[in-house]
Amino acid sequence: MDRKTGKFQWLALLGVLAGFLVFAVSPVNAQQPTPSDDDVNRVARQMYCPVCENIPLDVCPTQACAQWRELIRLKLSEGLTDEEIRQYFAEQYGDRVLDVPPARGLNWLVYVLPPVFILGGVWLVVRVFRSMQRSPATIGGDSAESPPTPSAADDPYLARIEEELRRREREGI
Amino acid sequence: MLANIGFGVLVVSFITSLYGIIASVIGVRKNSLAWVESARKAMQITFPLISIVALAIILLLVTGQYQVQYVYNVTSSTMPLYLKITALWGGQAGSLVFWAWLMSAFTTAVTLRKWERDREFLPWVILVGLVTLTFFLALIIFFENPFVRFWVTASGNQVISMFPPAGASPLIPADGRGLNPLLRHPGMIIHPPMLYLGFVSFVIPYAFAVAALITGRTDDRWIRITRRWTLVAWLFLSLGLVLGSRWAYDVLGWGGYWAWDPVENAAFMPWLTGTAFLHSVMIQEKRGLFKRWNMILIILTYALVIFGTFLTRSGVLSSVHSFAQSAIGPMFFGFIALTMIFSVWLLVWRWQILHAEGTMHSILSREALFLLNNLLFMGILVVVFWGTVFPLISELFTGQKVTVGPAFYERSTGPLFAALLLLMGIAPLSAWGHSTVKTLGKALWKPALAALAVVVAAFAGGIRNVWALLGFLLVGLVIFITLFEYFRGVTARRRRTGEGWLTALFNLMARNRRRYGGYIIHLGVVLMALGIIGIEMFQTETQGTIPPGGSLRLGRYEVTFTRLDIFDANDGRNVARATVLVNKDGRTVGELHPRRDLYFDSMQPMTIPGVRSTIEDDLYVLLVDWEPISSTGVTFKVYHNPLINWLWIGGFVFILGMLVAAWPDKDPQPVPVAVRRGQAVPSRSGGD
Numbered sequence: 025m026d027r028k029t030g031k032f033q034w035l036a037l038l039g040v041l042a043g044f045l046v047f048a049v050s051p052v053n054a055q056q057p058t059p060s061d062d063d064v065n066r067v068a069r070q071m072y073c074p075v076c077e078n079i080p081l082d083v084c085p086t087q088a089c090a091q092w093r094e095l096i097r098l099k100l101s102e103g104l105t106d107e108e109i110r111q112y113f114a115e116q117y118g119d120r121v122l123d124v125p126p127a128r129g130l131n132w133l134v135y136v137l138p139p140v141f142i143l144g145g146v147w148l149v150v151r152v153f154r155s156m157q158r159s160p161a162t163i164g165g166d167s168a169e170s171p172p173t174p175s176a177a178d179d180p181y182l183a184r185i186e187e188e189l190r191r192r193e194r195e196g197i
Numbered sequence: 198m199l200a201n202i203g204f205g206v207l208v209v210s211f212i213t214s215l216y217g218i219i220a221s222v223i224g225v226r227k228n229s230l231a232w233v234e235s236a237r238k239a240m241q242i243t244f245p246l247i248s249i250v251a252l253a254i255i256l257l258l259v260t261g262q263y264q265v266q267y268v269y270n271v272t273s274s275t276m277p278l279y280l281k282i283t284a285l286w287g288g289q290a291g292s293l294v295f296w297a298w299l300m301s302a303f304t305t306a307v308t309l310r311k312w313e314r315d316r317e318f319l320p321w322v323i324l325v326g327l328v329t330l331t332f333f334l335a336l337i338i339f340f341e342n343p344f345v346r347f348w349v350t351a352s353g354n355q356v357i358s359m360f361p362p363a364g365a366s367p368l369i370p371a372d373g374r375g376l377n378p379l380l381r382h383p384g385m386i387i388h389p390p391m392l393y394l395g396f397v398s399f400v401i402p403y404a405f406a407v408a409a410l411i412t413g414r415t416d417d418r419w420i421r422i423t424r425r426w427t428l429v430a431w432l433f434l435s436l437g438l439v440l441g442s443r444w445a446y447d448v449l450g451w452g453g454y455w456a457w458d459p460v461e462n463a464a465f466m467p468w469l470t471g472t473a474f475l476h477s478v479m480i481q482e483k484r485g486l487f488k489r490w491n492m493i494l495i496i497l498t499y500a501l502v503i504f505g506t507f508l509t510r511s512g513v514l515s516s517v518h519s520f521a522q523s524a525i526g527p528m529f530f531g532f533i534a535l536t537m538i539f540s541v542w543l544l545v546w547r548w549q550i551l552h553a554e555g556t557m558h559s560i561l562s563r564e565a566l567f568l569l570n571n572l573l574f575m576g577i578l579v580v581v582f583w584g585t586v587f588p589l590i591s592e593l594f595t596g597q598k599v600t601v602g603p604a605f606y607e608r609s610t611g612p613l614f615a616a617l618l619l620l621m622g623i624a625p626l627s628a629w630g631h632s633t634v635k636t637l638g639k640a641l642w643k644p645a646l647a648a649l650a651v652v653v654a655a656f657a658g659g660i661r662n663v664w665a666l667l668g669f670l671l672v673g674l675v676i677f678i679t680l681f682e683y684f685r686g687v688t689a690r691r692r693r694t695g696e697g698w699l700t701a702l703f704n705l706m707a708r709n710r711r712r713y714g715g716y717i718i719h720l721g722v723v724l725m726a727l728g729i730i731g732i733e734m735f736q737t738e739t740q741g742t743i744p745p746g747g748s749l750r751l752g753r754y755e756v757t758f759t760r761l762d763i764f765d766a767n768d769g770r771n772v773a774r775a776t777v778l779v780n781k782d783g784r785t786v787g788e789l790h791p792r793r794d795l796y797f798d799s800m801q802p803m804t805i806p807g808v809r810s811t812i813e814d815d816l817y818v819l820l821v822d823w824e825p826i827s828s829t830g831v832t833f834k835v836y837h838n839p840l841i842n843w844l845w846i847g848g849f850v851f852i853l854g855m856l857v858a859a860w861p862d863k864d865p866q867p868v869p870v871a872v873r874r875g876q877a878v879p880s881r882s883g884g885d
Contacts, residue, residue, distance in 0.1 A: 060740075061739075061740035061741055061832070061834075062739055062740055062741075065740055070604075072600045077598075077600075078458055078459065078600070080456075080602070083451045083452075085450075085804060118597050119597060119599050119600075120588075120597065120598055120599055121600070122600060123600060123602035123603070123604050123605075124600075124601065124602055124605045125587070125591070125599040125600070125601065129595070130595055131591070133587070134583065134587045134599075134601060134605070137579075137583055138576070138579050138580045138583055138609055141576070141579040142572075142575075142576040142613075145576060146572065152557075153560065153568075156486075156553065156557040157556065157557065157558065
């Protein structure tokens, strides 16, 4: 058997195997036309009841929500992806059914504003810190040029505790 | 009769509060002690007066006076006595009375303290307390009167009013509508009062802050006076939040403890600013820094307390917790706006005298780390505030209210909480004034190594979730650092005094309750974090419909449905109660009874889970649905919540720490600052 024939046989074998796999898998899909409750809840968890505000769809006990969950099951069985189902519901009932606002239009603000505020806070903290390092101190001769340095004791931390205990005892606290 | 007495006393309380406001203003203007004393007396009288009002409502509720609209709305004859009493805060009008009553209790308690050293604060504290109280009393009298009754006019029309129209006779319904089923839980006894106590007690430090701004006495005296008030406020608010989480876990049937619901957020926001304030005031006490920032924080906290009440009471945002909605929203909005404008104006007016008395030298000093801690708390606040109000903004501009669900909050706040945990570990090791990488590293490396060992053990145990491993690292770090702090303190004390371990520990804590109580609080927080990591990252669930004898499997657990009983209870419920056997690793470990209660008076169902709790995890089973005719299929939802009970254990530790920290002791006199070169602890007073 020459090398070309060998390659062809390997390819043929792979083709048969692939065909077998497709054949083997297809009946499994056909035997599970109805998505499970867990599949439905996976999608419903990312949505909110269109009627009862602020109640996730997977836990809402109303009859309407039970019907919407069945609709999710139907859409899943039709082969729609989770995201396609979410979009379907958003088109039917508005963006309020989605657990987070879609990133478009005014909704961008919900995502952009908090980081901007936090970065602004970081900038402010840095500025305050720098300005304080520059400004002269007013407490007991403490100055930016001469920051207090840790004690030269073996363990400054223990020394600190001991000093503090001594001081508090002196003060009768 | 009782309703008339209650309303009459309510009006008298309102007039007394108004008089107190006027008297305190005159006292200030004329510099008259007599007028200020008169205002103080007026404030103290409001407490017994509003107590009579609250008592009148309770008597109406307990005796089933259904001709009173409030009683009709929140009670029914089948409700147990404890729920009839707690119905005082189960509806809009009653809860406002309860708010006002607690407010009057706290403000009265403040006026009973010795004022010799702080006489100039007194009229302003009374003024702020009474203005807040008067606002609530006005809301009750003019918008949410709990004493209005049903009447039938001569022409047969039904009328709701305080006093009978001419020729009208009382209309007495046979029974009431009953309390919202979600509120029919023992948690009703304690959760709302704790939250309300937390809310109203934050008014006290705000009142002192305003007094300090107006009088220009902007040293840390106002902080020292209100230190314990702030801790008490924080204690109650924290208790309210923890109890609320447990209640939600038990009653809502969502398998979780926190849903980032607007009303949950409303209580969480003042807690965030309050926590930042508790840390930040220490910087002012020790180093004379951040006076302005502390003022901003307490003003924010007060505004958020009123805003939280506004969110809960106005109905602008729907929530599973919004049990009361009415037209009082604009009033609240106006009050918040006015108090904010006034507070900001005061702040601007006094901006220059609120300058820092010290400097910050090192980014690793404790004050710098506390500043970072404040930044993180503010970051979380911005996320929570923005997520809460954005649906309103969206509706305002686009006409459509969007939903901002847990996914947004979890993704946004997760890294900030992680950073807070890290700071919680590092900050106690740093010194006031100055720390270096070397000193910090020396104190840190042993606990860090132990925490790393926890991560290695978790990895070896099969955990591969990177975020969970990071969470365990931070939790381990804080736990080991805290224990290490105790160990070092006790060792140092033993070396000095020769005391035994337990005596040394007790004395160490007794000598500095604030610091060591704070460490216990940190321990509580990380234990809670452990529970949160468990449920957020490892929760699994399954749902299925099974016949009697059928099973559902979830991980190592198997739930077998054995029977379903449907019956009418004698308290106005139809109960569907399932019995399931729980097997773990093939061994029967118990029996659970998830049920669905349908309340006849409101026709509202309640899903009560069956829960098997261990220190390791919870198995949480919900009865979702059933087929009533054939009983061939019952749908169960099963959650596996690993580590969740550490959340509640952490809550207990947290409360214990707060009790230690807030326990009364001698108020130390201010100690002159004596910071010299070469001294490791530059401190303005006590030894935190």
